Amino acid sequence: MPNNNNIEYNNKILELKNQINQLKSYFLSPGENLISIKFTSCDQNINFSTFVKPNDNFTKIENILYDNYPNYREFENYFLVNGNIINRNKTIEQNKIKNNDIITLNKIDV
Secondary structure: OOOOHHHHHHHHHHHHHHHHHHHHHHHOOOOOOEEEEEEOOOOOOOEEEEEEEEEEHHHHHHHHHHHHHHHHHHEEEEEEEEEOOOOOOOOOOOOOOOOEEEEEEOOOOO
């Protein structure tokens, strides 16, 4: 005979799954996924992870990084992913940034 606690637990899990799916539908179009990226810096002071949409423009993601590390906004920076320089005017997908990629911020010394 099923335990009432197990039934309540399973019902709560089902309810939470439905809420998660409902929230995803507000933020993602059908078939659209989020990918995880991680930022680091050459000076090792940045350690920041976030989720992005592949069609997000890189400048949008760069601004999220600067919101969390505002002192880096003051410098001329460029970003590398898998040895390639990221074009700020292109999307995540156009820059060939994949799930779990690590993006390195490099300061330009002037």
